[in-house]
Each structure stands twice: as C-alpha cells, then as structure tokens.
Amino acid sequence: MATAVGFPAGTAASRLREAGLQDGAFVHHDLGLHLDDASAPGQLALGPKLSGNMAELIQRSQPDAVVVLGDRWELLYVVPAVVVSGVRLVHLHGGEVTEGALDERVRHAVTKLADQHCVSTAGAARRVAQLGESPERIHQTGAPGLDRFREPNPLTEEEFQAEFGRPLVRPLLMVTYHPPTAEMSGNAGALARQVFDESIAAAGTAILTYPGFDAGRHEIVAELEEIAAGGTAIVRESLGPLYPRVMATIDALVGNSSSGILEAATFSVPVVNVGDRQKGRESGANVIHCRDERPGIHASIEKALSAEFQDLSRQVVNPYGDSHSSERIERVVVGSGRTPLTKAFIDIGAGE
Incomplete structure (x- = not known):
C-alpha cells in the first residue's frame, strides 16, 4: 500500500498528484500535527504526539513496509513506532555526513534501525557498511530528488x-x-x-x-x-x-x-x-x-x-546519481519482505 503522511494539510497529497499519481492510487493521511514553535521545546512537545499518532496509523493501515528519507529530527519519533510494530523499514539517504547539523546523529541512528538502505553514493554505502550493515541490505540507488x-x-x-x-x-x-x-x-x-x-x-x-x-x-x-x-x-x-x-x-x-x-x-x-x-x-x-x-x-x-x-x-558530473533512482528504490521496497527482520552485525577489521 502507498501511504503519504502530510504535515500542512494537503501538501503531501498535492505533491503526489504533481508527480503523476491519480486520486485512488494512494491514500493520504493527515495526522493534524503542525510545528508552530520551531524551537527545541516546541520540537520536544510535538515529538511524543507524533510518535503516538504514527503508532495508531500503523495499526490502522497495516503497511508491509515504511519508507523514510534522510535525517530530520522528526524521524526520532516516527521510526521507533515502525520498528516496534515489526514493519520493515526502508531508509533513503543513509550514510551521508553533515557534521554541522543535528541531522548527522539522526541519520546514523535511523540506519541502525532500518532493514534496507537506499544510499546515494559509493561513499555513503561504505559508511553504512562501517555501521555494521550487511552488503545485501545496502543498495546504491542515487538520490531520488534528482529524478524530477x-x-x-x-x-x-x-x-x-x-x-x-x-x-x-x-x-x-x-x-x-x-x-x-x-x-x-x-x-x-x-x-x-x-x-x-x-x-x-x-x-x-x-x-x-x-x-x-x-x-x-x-x-x-x-x-x-x-x-x-x-x-x-x-x-x-x-x-x-x-x-x-x-x-x-x-x-x-x-x-x-x-x-x-x-x-x-x-x-x-x-x-x-x-x-x-x-x-x-x-x-x-x-x-x-x-x-x-x-x-x-x-x-x-x-x-x-x-x-x-x-x-x-558545466563539466561537473553529479556524484549523487543520474536522475534514475526511483526505479531502483522501487525494486528494493517491493523486495524488502524477502529479507528477515533479524540482522547480523557485520564486523569490519582494521584496514578494510
């Protein structure tokens, strides 16, 4: 099933229509949660509500897999509900580095909770492997944002x-x-x-x-x-x-x-x-x-x-891909159910 969770009402649905999806091809869920106060206290107040609402949504919709992108702080409240519910988690844009942002820590935390990793570059794939993820779970798909x-x-x-x-x-x-x-x-x-x-x-x-x-x-x-x-x-x-x-x-x-x-x-x-x-x-x-x-x-x-x-x-080749990542990501999501939920930690020796 395709599920879209919007923050301002209607935004996710309108973006999906702009991408070419027709009404009836997806279900849009608006959780009714909006961040009015973009401060640490505001985030901390909204986070538990987001987590609870996500848990309820997962129980109602019974998804086969959930796809999350990146490193936003909200994922700290979205992802645990997915994992605890036993739903497979596909993570996009893991393994990247942004040392000057809180996003850096969130991204790597989500990597350890995810079942499948659709990474944008070879360097990102290497870092996900350094975090102990097995090669069959790591897929270099490119950055999906380039497809448009x-x-x-x-x-x-x-x-x-x-x-x-x-x-x-x-x-x-x-x-x-x-x-x-x-x-x-x-x-x-x-x-x-x-x-x-x-x-x-x-x-x-x-x-x-x-x-x-x-x-x-x-x-x-x-x-x-x-x-x-x-x-x-x-x-x-x-x-x-x-x-x-x-x-x-x-x-x-x-x-x-x-x-x-x-x-x-x-x-x-x-x-x-x-x-x-x-x-x-x-x-x-x-x-x-x-x-x-x-x-x-x-x-x-x-x-x-x-x-x-x-x-x-004008001569630069984009290291994040060739604008054809969506079909690769689709294959990973569709096949995610074939990989067990239990994960082995893959040790990497010095120099590897």
Whole structure:
C-alpha cells in the first residue's frame, strides 16, 4: 500500500498528484500535527504526539513496509513506532555526513534501525557498511530528488517577469540559509543576514527562500521579512513545483542547503556553501566551501560568478546519481519482505 503522511494539510497529497499519481492510487493521511514553535521545546512537545499518532496509523493501515528519507529530527519519533510494530523499514539517504547539523546523529541512528538502505553514493554505502550493515541490505540507488530534474527547463524572461513581478536581471542568485543546528549558537539571524546582504549586493536579481523548521528559524524569517519590506530581493517561503525551473535558470546558489550539495550539479550550477551545516558531505567540483564570515562569502560569490568557474561547473558530473533512482528504490521496497527482520552485525577489521 502507498501511504503519504502530510504535515500542512494537503501538501503531501498535492505533491503526489504533481508527480503523476491519480486520486485512488494512494491514500493520504493527515495526522493534524503542525510545528508552530520551531524551537527545541516546541520540537520536544510535538515529538511524543507524533510518535503516538504514527503508532495508531500503523495499526490502522497495516503497511508491509515504511519508507523514510534522510535525517530530520522528526524521524526520532516516527521510526521507533515502525520498528516496534515489526514493519520493515526502508531508509533513503543513509550514510551521508553533515557534521554541522543535528541531522548527522539522526541519520546514523535511523540506519541502525532500518532493514534496507537506499544510499546515494559509493561513499555513503561504505559508511553504512562501517555501521555494521550487511552488503545485501545496502543498495546504491542515487538520490531520488534528482529524478524530477531529468530534463532541465529554464524560465524564459517573460515567464520570470510573470511569476515574480520584476524583470530578470543577471546575475540571478538563489539563496537559502538554514540555522546551523549542531552548535545551537543562538545567532542564526545575524549569520543569515550577512549571507543575504552579500548575495543581494552581488546579484542583479536575488531570490531568497525560507529556512526549514529548526531552532533559529524565527530569527532568519524576521530578517527575510525585513528584506522583503525593503524590496531589495524576491522573498518566497517556498518555490514549490517551480523549484526545478528556477534552479535551471539561476547563475549560482548560495547558502547552506543540502540542495546545493545534492542537486545543483545536475544543473551545472555553481554553489557557495556557507558554514559547517553540510560539513563532511560529498560534493562536486561546482561547490565552493567558505566560512560564516563576510569576506569569505563575498570572495566566494565573486568566484562562483566568474566565467572560469561557470565553465568548470558545466563539466561537473553529479556524484549523487543520474536522475534514475526511483526505479531502483522501487525494486528494493517491493523486495524488502524477502529479507528477515533479524540482522547480523557485520564486523569490519582494521584496514578494510
């Protein structure tokens, strides 16, 4: 059975329809839980409710398998209900490294609870094996998020004007900055503002998008609202289905989003990855890494927009796959019932 769990009501269902699924081909369950307070206390208050509701949903729906993606903190409350219920768990994007985010710990914890691992790169497969998982449970499928980018389709100048209400003036930068969650430093707004200011100064047009629901979100959103009021940049909460076309149009991506690491190479887009949130993650040669400091951000954006680096980025092969991962993942999910729930820990000797 196909089950979609949405956070804002209707979001998951609408995304499934956009992907081509017809009504009646899936069942959408809205648990009615929303994170109104993106802080550690807010997360801790919502988590037990999420866990209880997931347990009830599993008992009602009786799935053969549950597929979870990545490393979000919510998985700490979703996954135990699956495991305790004896349902097979398929994990996407295990084995990756993001040392600057809380996600790092969550991802590896989910790996040990999962039955099957659909990993994006050879390096990720090696790390999952280091965690004691057996080879027959590890499958290098590529990153599923790339599948919707098989045929890049840039916006025309007319389409850009119609969508954003202003002409397209190059260079066009897209900027997303998330709180650096591992350190919980409390200055997310100030860190984000320097990224936004340097990007706007370098751009002919800048598109700024909201951060995820981590502690520090409110401070960053306050900075974005101030910028939007000043009219110096386009500010959107989310680009939604328009995102692939915008990605195919931009001249560079700036911030600390995983999209810059995973997806930008498919579009040959230069990336300025700021700070430590994505530290340790495999990336293509199109990614410039810099510290959370204005001089480095300024110089890195300048480099990303140079003709030399633009040419280099056009030659990059995305290490996260070929935009054909969904069929590989489907085979793993369908065949997951053939693997027992009991797992042996595979020891790796020194030097292996």
